[in-house]
Amino acid sequence: KAGVTQTPRYLIKTRGQQVTLSCSPISGHRSVSWYQQTPGQGLQFLFEYFSETQRNKGNFPGRFSGRQFSNSRSEMNVSTLELGDSALYLCASSLGAGPIYGYTFGSGTRLTVV
Amino acid sequence: QKEVEQDPGPLSVPEGAIVSLNCTYSNSAFQYFMWYRQYSRKGPELLMYTYSSGNKEDGRFTAQVDKSSKYISLFIRDSQPSDSATYLCAMTSSSGNTPLVFGKGTRLSVIA
DSSP states (O other): OOOOEEEOSEEEEOTTOOEEEEEEOOTTOOEEEEEEEETTTEEEEEEEEETTEEEEEOSOOTTEEEEEOTTSOEEEEEOSOOGGGOEEEEEEEESSSSSTTOOEEOOOEEEEEO | OOSEEEOOOOEEEETTOOEEEEEEEOOTTEEEEEEEEEOTTSOOEEEEEEESSEEEEETTEEEEEETTTTEEEEEESSOOGGGOEEEEEEEEETTSOSOOEEOOOEEEEEEO
16 A cells, blocks of 8 residues: 655755645545654654644744645645755654554655755 | 653664663653654654553564653664664653654664
């Protein structure tokens, strides 16, 4: 069965631009969570969506937003990019709401802001 | 103090060695404890999952949780070069309403 698919795999953007990242969860999974991974901070939680509703939001500025569609696919958007937004963005899906069943992660989108 | 502390390593061991990886945490509400393995250029994959205190064994891997000390461990027996990866501990509360909190990961190299 197909895993979690994230597109694109790599992205280079200029400061001030905006970017949209996409995540397709495992078929049947209704929860999608997003994490930012950097060498300095590790994995930091961005947000979680379940059945098109945001259940949780991490401590990131309002430039970071997301949404989930009726087919459970999710997108996250970062506006007015800053150099510090360069990171690996990971999407994870799970069957139910919340992480107690564990997550299945995609391979991530590597975003570089120049 | 961060909620979850994990020694980043790197840790280098010879093939066949027993590896011990550890995390400490500060939030007593954490009840679910997980270990993820992340290979280079890949996302983390769930390796072990335990609830509350105790031990869990799966093949060469053993996870231990000591809630009284707020300390969790992952042991790898007969380590192989294919075990070379970054190992991340993660945990969450039983409410299901809090996100998974990760340690920064320990980078392990198993030398043949």
